[in-house]
Amino acid sequence: MTPVAAATGCAVVGGGYSRGVSEGPTLFDGAAEAAVRASAPLAVRMRPRTLDELVGQRHLLGPGSPLRRLVEGDAPVSLILWGPPGTGKTTIAAIVSGATQRRFVPLSALSAGVKDVRAVIDSARRDLGMSGRQTVLFIDEVHRFSKTQQDSLLGAVEERIVTLVAATTENPHFALVPPLLSRSILLTLHPLADDDIRELVDRARADERGLAGAVELAPEAADHLVRMAAGDARKALTVLEAAADSARAAGETRVGLPVLEAALDTAAVRYDRDGDTHYDVTSALIKSIRGSDVDAALHYLARMIVAGEDPRFIARRLVILASEDVGMADPTALGVSVAAMQAVQFIGLPEAQLTLAQAVIHLATAPKSNSAAVALAAAIADVRSGLAGPVPAHLRDAHYPGATRLGHGAGYVYSHDAPGGVAAQQYAPDLVHGRDYYRPTGYGAERPLAERVARLRQILRHAAPPARPGAG
Numbered sequence: 001m002t003p004v005a006a007a008t009g010c011a012v013v014g015g016g017y018s019r020g021v022s023e024g025p026t027l028f029d030g031a032a033e034a035a036v037r038a039s040a041p042l043a044v045r046m047r048p049r050t051l052d053e054l055v056g057q058r059h060l061l062g063p064g065s066p067l068r069r070l071v072e073g074d075a076p077v078s079l080i081l082w083g084p085p086g087t088g089k090t091t092i093a094a095i096v097s098g099a100t101q102r103r104f105v106p107l108s109a110l111s112a113g114v115k116d117v118r119a120v121i122d123s124a125r126r127d128l129g130m131s132g133r134q135t136v137l138f139i140d141e142v143h144r145f146s147k148t149q150q151d152s153l154l155g156a157v158e159e160r161i162v163t164l165v166a167a168t169t170e171n172p173h174f175a176l177v178p179p180l181l182s183r184s185i186l187l188t189l190h191p192l193a194d195d196d197i198r199e200l201v202d203r204a205r206a207d208e209r210g211l212a213g214a215v216e217l218a219p220e221a222a223d224h225l226v227r228m229a230a231g232d233a234r235k236a237l238t239v240l241e242a243a244a245d246s247a248r249a250a251g252e253t254r255v256g257l258p259v260l261e262a263a264l265d266t267a268a269v270r271y272d273r274d275g276d277t278h279y280d281v282t283s284a285l286i287k288s289i290r291g292s293d294v295d296a297a298l299h300y301l302a303r304m305i306v307a308g309e310d311p312r313f314i315a316r317r318l319v320i321l322a323s324e325d326v327g328m329a330d331p332t333a334l335g336v337s338v339a340a341m342q343a344v345q346f347i348g349l350p351e352a353q354l355t356l357a358q359a360v361i362h363l364a365t366a367p368k369s370n371s372a373a374v375a376l377a378a379a380i381a382d383v384r385s386g387l388a389g390p391v392p393a394h395l396r397d398a399h400y401p402g403a404t405r406l407g408h409g410a411g412y413v414y415s416h417d418a419p420g421g422v423a424a425q426q427y428a429p430d431l432v433h434g435r436d437y438y439r440p441t442g443y444g445a446e447r448p449l450a451e452r453v454a455r456l457r458q459i460l461r462h463a464a465p466p467a468r469p470g471a472g
Contacts, residue, residue, distance in 0.1 A: 041237075041238065041241065042204055042210055042211070042237045042238070042240065042241035043233070043234045043237040043238055043241075045209045045210060046200070046203065046204045046207065046209055046210050046237060047090075047091050047094055048088075048091055048095065049094075049095065049098060050095060050098075050099065051067070051068060051071055051095060051099075054088060054091065054092070054095070055192065055196045055199055055200050055203075055233070056087070056088065056190070056192040056193065056196040056233075057087070057088055057189055057190065059190075060187055060189070066079060066185045066187065067079065067092065067187060070096060070163070070165075071095055071096055071099045072099070076102075076134055076160050076163045077163065077185055078157050078163055078164035078165070078166075078183060078184040078185065079164070079165050079166070079184060079185050079186075079187055080142070080164075080166050080168065080172050080176065080181065080184045080185070080186045080187065081093075081165065081166065081167045081168070081187050081189060082168050082169075082170075082171070082172050082186060082187070082188050082189065083169070083188060083189025083190065083191075084169055084189075084191055084231070084232070084348055085169060085232055085234065085235075085348070086191075086192075086229075086231070086232030086233045086234035086235055086236075087189040087190065087191060087192060087231070087232070087233070088189055088233065089140075089167035089168075089189060090140065090167060092165075093106070093138040093140075093165055093167065096136055096138070096165055097136070097138070101133075102133065102134045102135060102136045102163065103124070103127060103133055103134070103135045103136070104135075104136045104138065105120050105123075105124075105135060105136070105137050105138070106138045106139075106140070107120065107137065107138070107139050107140070108139075108140050108141060109139055109140065109141040109142050109143070109144040109145045109149075110140075110141055110144060112139070113149065114148060114149050114152050117149065117152050117153060118152060120135070120137055120162065121152075121153075121156040121161060121162060123135070124137070124156065124161050124162045125156075125161050128161060134160075134162075134163060135161070135162045135163070136162070136163045136164075136165060137153075137162040137163070137164050137165070138165045138166070138167075139164070139165075139166045139167070140166075140167050141167065141168065141169075142166035142167060142168050142175075142176065143168040143169070143170040143172075143175035143176065147177055150176060150177045150180050151177060151179070151180075153180060154179050154180060154183065157180065157183045157184065158183050164184060166184070169348070170346065171345065171346065172186055174346075190231075191230065191231025191232065191310070192229075192231045192232070192233055193231070194226050194227075196233075197225075197226045197229045197231065197233065197236050198222065198226050200233050200236060200237065201217070201222065201225060201226070201236055201237070201240055204237055204240060205217060205240070205244075211240075211241075211244055214244070214248065214253065215244045215247055215248065215252075215253055215254065215255055216253060216254045216255065217240075217254075217255050218254060218255060218256045218257060220256075220257045221243070221255050221256055221257045221259070221260040224257060224260055224261075224264075225239060225240060225243075225260055227307060227308045228264055228307075228308045229308070230308040230309075230310065230349075231310070239260070239263050239264055240255075242263040243255045243259050243260045243262075243263035246259050246262060246263055247259050278309075281300055281303055281304060281307075282304070282317065284296070284300045285297060285300035285301060285304065285314075285317070285360075286317060286321055286325075288300060288364065289318075289321055289325070289360060289363045289364045290321070290325045290368065292364055292365065292368065293364065294360070294361055294364035294365055297360050297361075297363075297364045298357065298360060298361070301314070301356060301357060301360050305349070305353050305356070311344045311348070311349055311352050311353070311356060312341070312344055312345065314344075314356055315337070315340055315341035315344045315345075315356065315359075316341065318337045318340060318341070318356070318359050318360065318363060319334070319337040319338055319341055321337070321363060322334040322336070322337040322338075322363060323372055323373070324370060324372075324373045325363075325368055325369075325370055325373075326363055326366045326367070326368055326369065327368075327369040327370060327371055327372040327373070327446075328369050328371055328372060328440065328441075328445065328446040328449060329366065329367035329368055329369035329441060329443045329444035329445060329446045330366040330367055330444050330445055331445060333362060333363055333366050336358075336359055336362045336363075337359055337363065340355045340356060340358065340359035343355040344356065366444070367443040367444025367445070367446075368443060368444075369440075369441045369443055369444070369446050371438060371439055371440055371441055371446065372438075374439070375437040375438040375439070376437075378437045379437045382432055382435070387431045387432050388429060388431065388432075389429030389430055389431035389432070390429060391429060392426055392427070392428075392429065392430075393406075393407045393408060393409075393410060393411075394409060394410055394411040394412040394425065395409075395412065395427065396408040396409065397409075398412075411425075412425070413425050420459075422456060422459050422460070424459050424460060424462065425460070426460070427460065433461075434461055436457075438453065440453055
C-alpha cells in the first residue's frame, strides 16, 4: 500500500483520504495495489515520503523544529498548517503518517461532524490507556468546522489524548477559535519558489514513480509551466501530466510550448516575474490607473493574472497607489484597496481576480490627488535638514510628578472646549511654525478641504505665542 494507507489502514483516493480507520486486513493484494498506485494522479504518485524529499518550506525543516520533532516521534505537539493550495499541507500529513509509530486518523471537515470527532477521541483515549499508543488526528480544511466542532477538540488536544495536525487555506486567526489556536503551534507554508517548482517538475519527469523519463520538456515549455503554476506544486504536476499524456497520444516524446498551452488552455504571455517584463507591466498598470485610463489598467491587470502573478503583490501595489495617487480626492479608495487585499488573502485565485478588477476600476475612475505624498515628502525634507526644534511647552506631557514645575502643559487649551472645536494655539515647533505642507487640490472630495484648511490656518496662526517656561 501507499505510505499513507500503510500507516493508517485508509485507502488513498484522488489524493485525499477516506474517512475512518481500518483495523482489518489491507484492501488490496500486491498486484492490485500496484495497479492503484500506477493509476493515481502524478501529484499523488510524486508525493514526498520523507521530510528530506520535501521541496520548499525550508523555514519549517530545521533541526529541532516542531515539524521535525513530530515526524521523528519525540514530541506530541499539535500543529496548524496554514498556506495556499499546493504548498504541501497534505504532503506533510502523509509524511507524519508514514514516519511515526502513532495511529493516524484522517478526517475531512467537508464531511465529518462532531460525532466523528468524538468517536476518534474515544478510540484514542482507549488506545492510550491500554497500549500507550498515541493518535495523530489529521483534519483537512479545518476552517470549515463550525465553532462547536472546533470546541469538541479542545479537551483532547490540551490533554494530548490526540495530536492534532490540521490544514487550512484560511487565516487561522479568523477561521479558528482562539482556544484551539492557542493549544497548537501555527506553521505558515509559503507558495513554492520558481526554483522549487522547477525541481519538482524535473523530478516528476525523471522519477520511476512519475513519468520515468518518457517525455522531454522543452525549455520554453518548462519556463511557462513554472510561471503558470504560481507556487502551486499540485497545479504544476497536474498540467505536466496532462501535457505528457497529450504528447504521447500524438506519438511525441517532447512536450513543446503549444502542447503545454493546450493542456493549460491558456495562451503563453511574455512575462518574467523576476525580469524586466514584470517591472514594465507593473509600472504600466500603476501609470494607467494614475492616468485614469481604466481600460488600459484592466488590460495590464489581465496580463498579470494570466501570467500567474502573485495576486497579493498586485493588491499591495493598489493599496500604495490609493494613498499616493488618489489620496484625499477620494478617501474611500484606500478602504476599497485594503478590503481588496484582505479578500485576496481570504479567497485567493481565481475568485479574487474579480475583487482586484473592482479595485482597479475604482482607483482608475476616481479623482486623483498626490497632496498627501507631496506633503509628507516636504515635512520629511525639513526634518532631515534640521528644522525640528523642541516641542512647545504647552503640548508636552504633563501627567508625571514634576512636569508642572517644568512648565509642561501650562496654557494648553483643550480643543473640544474651544469655539468650533478649534483652539487658537501654536502646535508646530517654532522653526516650522507657519509652513504649509499640505496643499489641497481642487479635485473630488478634496475641493471643499481647501477652504476649510485655509480657515483653520487663519485661526491657528493668529494665536498668541505660548508663554515660555519660567517667564515672569
